Amino acid sequence: MSHPEGDPLERLNRLWSQLVAGLARPGPRSEAIAAYREVNALLAAELGLGHEPVRPLVATSAAELRAATEAEFIELLRTVRVRSGLTLPEISRRAGGVLPRSQVYSLLRRGKLPTKPHQVRTFVTICGLPEQQVARVMELWATLRERAGLTAGRT
Structure with missing residues (x-):
């Protein structure tokens, strides 16, 4: 042909x-x-491959994977999502029951650190971060979560 x-x-x-x-x-x-x-x-x-292929890896430099505050962490998640090219409903659909649509929206809009690590991991994985960068995002999340817990314990 x-x-x-x-x-x-x-x-x-x-x-x-x-x-x-x-x-x-x-x-x-x-x-x-x-x-x-x-x-x-x-x-x-x-x-003849399926109509929903694997997402390409999102190009994010190590220098961009920083967040010293909850607001910076949320902004990092927003950046990853934008670079993925996925809409919020697409992310929710691909996550199945792990990340309901309302949770996808609240991850990026409520301005507070997400409380469930598996949802953060699912989100950035679906958006296309390579595993090493997913691990870095999870380290950031754990550090901020620990810091928030210490601050809450002092009040």
Whole structure:
């Protein structure tokens, strides 16, 4: 079968390279997201892979994985979510019963540190952070949680 745009696997390789390069650059990642979507369409059309592929890893530097306050931690979660390209309802759907829709919204909007570590872990994993960065986010959460517990114990 002849393909007017060239060999699909060569095109897939080119798009994958664009995606990786786009995710490595700081700033807007619209080209990388467009390449990611095109890669998904090619995988579905040419290889018959499912319509809901694994999310790409979110490019986040170690320097960005910081939070000294609860507000900074919530902002970090917001940043991870935005870079993932997922909507809040998509995150909830992918999390199944672990992270109900109302909880996804409250993780990012209430301005308080989340109380359930498994929900934080599920959230950042679904958003595409690699395991090492998920572990770093969980360390931040534990440190802030401990600090909040100590502060509450003094009052």
